[in-house]
Amino acid sequence: MYTGDTADIKKMNRKALLEIVRYHGPISQPEIYNMTNITPTTILSLLEELKSDNLIFQHDTSYRPDGITKSGRPPKYFSLNKNGKFVLGISVSNNIWEYTVVNLANEICLSKTCKVENNDPIKQIEDCKKVIKEVLKEFDIDHIGISVPGVVDEEKGMIIDGNSVLRGLPLKYLINREIKIPVVVVHNTLALSVCEFLIGEHALTDNVLYIYISEGVGAGMIFNGKAYSGADNYAGELGSTIINPGSNKSVTLNSFISNKAVVNFMKNNFDVDEDKLDIDYALKMLPKDQTLKNFVRRGAGYLGKVLFNLTLLLNPNIIVISGKICYYNDFINVVKSSLNSTESELKSTVTKNLKITESSFKNKENSEALAGAVYALSELDVLPDIKIEDHLKHSSLLSL
Numbered sequence: 077m078y079t080g081d082t083a084d085i086k087k088m089n090r091k092a093l094l095e096i097v098r099y100h101g102p103i104s105q106p107e108i109y110n111m112t113n114i115t116p117t118t119i120l121s122l123l124e125e126l127k128s129d130n131l132i133f134q135h136d137t138s139y140r141p142d143g144i145t146k147s148g149r150p151p152k153y154f155s156l157n158k159n160g161k162f163v164l165g166i167s168v169s170n171n172i173w174e175y176t177v178v179n180l181a182n183e184i185c186l187s188k189t190c191k192v193e194n195n196d197p198i199k200q201i202e203d204c205k206k207v208i209k210e211v212l213k214e215f216d217i218d219h220i221g222i223s224v225p226g227v228v229d230e231e232k233g234m235i236i237d238g239n240s241v242l243r244g245l246p247l248k249y250l251i252n253r254e255i256k257i258p259v260v261v262v263h264n265t266l267a268l269s270v271c272e273f274l275i276g277e278h279a280l281t282d283n284v285l286y287i288y289i290s291e292g293v294g295a296g297m298i299f300n301g302k303a304y305s306g307a308d309n310y311a312g313e314l315g316s317t318i319i320n321p322g323s324n325k326s327v328t329l330n331s332f333i334s335n336k337a338v339v340n341f342m343k344n345n346f347d348v349d350e351d352k353l354d355i356d357y358a359l360k361m362l363p364k365d366q367t368l369k370n371f372v373r374r375g376a377g378y379l380g381k382v383l384f385n386l387t388l389l390l391n392p393n394i395i396v397i398s399g400k401i402c403y404y405n406d407f408i409n410v411v412k413s414s415l416n417s418t419e420s421e422l423k424s425t426v427t428k429n430l431k432i433t434e435s436s437f438k439n440k441e442n443s444e445a446l447a448g449a450v451y452a453l454s455e456l457d458v459l460p461d462i463k464i465e466d467h468l469k470h471s472s473l474l475s476l
Contacts, residue, residue: 314382
């Protein structure tokens with residue numbers, strides 16, 4: 077039985093009621109009572125609180141979901157107020173700033189991409205603030221989530237390590253001092269893993285290992301339904317894993333399957349105009365050139381071995397692999413083959429129920445900005461942490 081204090085119980089019940097209304101609305105107070113162990117008085121009190129916070133709304137007293145009028149005192153019906161709050165997600169990478177506005181129903185209300193024409197970080201931040209001000213003319217934003225590459229100090233809101241012109245700048249402070257809205261700066265892979273966990277195809281799978289392949293290889297981890305970022309919030313730098321221990325020269329995973337590694341391989345082995353050489357060009361060439369294909373397959377094989385070791389250590393339910401290179405039609409199959417071919421006495425045990433799949437958002441425009449927005453929603457504490465659909469009788473929910 078849950079033995080937390082009154083404030084914890086109230087918070088848990090409030091969040092559960094919000095999710096019941098989200099997934100089952102329009103829903104009446106008596107129907108909520110039949111789904112929970114919460115008293116009618118407590119239900120009414122929490123519903124009124126959710127209404128005052130613009131998270132839900134009450135239908136007109138004449139409203140009936142089935143259209144049938146019944147005798148007796150009419151019940152009150154409630155639905156999610158999906159436009160009661162908006163958050164803004166921003167992603168920063170390679171002189172591209174992306175912006176996505178999301179509402180309480182996780183619907184994308186605005187999506188915008190801005191190409192930056194200069195490398196002056198202060199100018200980039202000033203341009204970002206201009207875009208935010210334009211967004212604020214249309215949406216009442218409650219929170220801003222900024223998804224960035226590199227090692228992040230969330231408390232200071234800055235990139236403290238990595239290949240970014242914003243490195244060392246207090247990004248959170250520079251935006252927040254002029255735009256008085258709460259800002260969180262988060263590692264892009266952690267944001268993507270939270271996004272996958274909360275609203276992806278495998279939402280609320282308890283243990284998720286999320287691999288994001290971009291300029292480097294990052295890992296986002298969900299353990300027992302909670303995002304894990306390590307003692308100093310620096311966990312997840314998977315690309316620095318050494319894949320040739322014992323040799324004279326250390327080689328890391330980043331040397332084979334990052335976007336940078338593929339581009340550098342082409343630069344060193346092909347006669348290509350460097351002005352048009354980027355990961356998109358490399359991926360167009362990939363099906364046509366066996367040498368490049370072998371290089372990428374080798375990297376996928378190394379990733380499979382690393383993921384097998386992580387599976388032994390972490391025992392995830394699912395491994396999600398994301399990034400442009402992994403959508404090359406053979407990449408994930410090579411990863412799976414490499415993982416499954418690894419010899420270990422525990423292999424059949426730890427991989428028996430393991431799923432390896434692509435990201436739910438691989439075709440979603442501005443996915444990193446979307447992840448920043450969803451991370452911001454999680455900071456507002458308005459997203460689920462239990463599966464309402466699987467627990468129609470909430471024995472874990474207590475009356476105050």
